[in-house]
Amino acid sequence: MKELDEANKKYNSDFVEKVKKTDVGENLKRIKIKKNVYIDSLIQPGFIYYIETGVVLRSFVDAAGNIKAIDILCAQEVMGLRSLIGRVGVQLEIKALEEVTILIIPEKLILANLQDAYHFLCSNFQYTMSIMYLHWQAMLSFGSERINYALIALAYYVGTEKDGEFFFPPYITHDVIASFASVTRSYVSRHVSKLADDDILVNQAKKMKIKDMDTLIKNTPNYQSF
Incomplete structure (x- = not known):
């Protein structure tokens, strides 16, 4: 893509x-x-x-x-x-x-x-x-998988990759992710916290990055890259 x-x-x-x-x-x-x-x-x-x-x-x-x-x-x-x-x-x-x-x-x-x-x-x-x-x-996905999809797509499109990690720009907020995933902001916040607990993602002081893209993609069966 x-x-x-x-x-x-x-x-x-x-x-x-x-x-x-x-x-x-x-x-x-x-x-x-x-x-x-x-x-x-x-x-x-x-x-x-x-x-x-x-x-x-x-x-x-x-x-x-x-x-x-x-x-x-x-x-x-x-x-x-x-x-x-x-x-x-x-x-x-x-x-x-x-x-x-x-x-x-x-x-x-x-x-x-x-x-x-x-x-x-x-x-x-x-x-x-x-x-x-x-x-x-x-749209073929449900719930948390939609959030995963949004994170992956946004990371590849507007993120910056360094040493296998993807850093999001400041304007990628939970509200923006929610609007792409068609879920509520609170759902995004809960799921992002879970991904952080699983050491897949870091979300601190309005700075977000994906640490383990491979695992995130594995947890998103409907995602297909170009």
């Missing part, structure tokens, strides 16, 4: 660089968003939103009022693909987990680079389908 993510980011970066070269009329706009600000109201049809720096969390509220995360987007990833190609069925909440810088690309600049845009869109849709497949795996 990490390799697919990196390849998609390169497609995005290369495409944006070509767009910048064709922007002779100063059509590109750049905005900065502070940490913990919701930015879903900024996403309008007819634009692509390229994340230059920072991290955002995309989620939605289900019929029961529960927050369910879809993904986390980092630098060199894009928002606005669904509204660019058609109507959006589900309204997403988009929250800045860190201070974010976004480059806003209008549709006319995308059309001006149509051949490159085709590969750019295909890469992003392939990546999106892969994310959906991973979420489908999680």
Whole structure:
């Protein structure tokens, strides 16, 4: 999954660089968003939103009022693909987990680079389908296994690996894990404590790391890596 993510980011970066070269009329706009600000109201049809720096969390509220995360987007990833190609069925909440810088690309600049845009869109849709497949795996799981799945996926995606251990960034909180696992925050806290007791995970002073990824994966039968 990490390799697919990196390849998609390169497609995005290369495409944006070509767009910048064709922007002779100063059509590109750049905005900065502070940490913990919701930015879903900024996403309008007819634009692509390229994340230059920072991290955002995309989620939605289900019929029961529960927050369910879809993904986390980092630098060199894009928002606005669904509204660019058609109507959006589900309204997403988009929250800045860190201070974010976004480059806003209008549709006319995308059309001006149509051949490159085709590969750019295909890469992003392939990546999106892969994310959906991973979420489908999680939905086949129950309870604590869903939490394991969320921990593994987040560790590989936004974690930093060192000597076989995976360190989570500060914005990966119990609330964020709960929204990915579709369970309550209290359930996450209890399960994280159990993993710490089993020496699989360390959770101290808002710093979390996975010490034993192999055992965590063994305890998550439905998890399949790419």
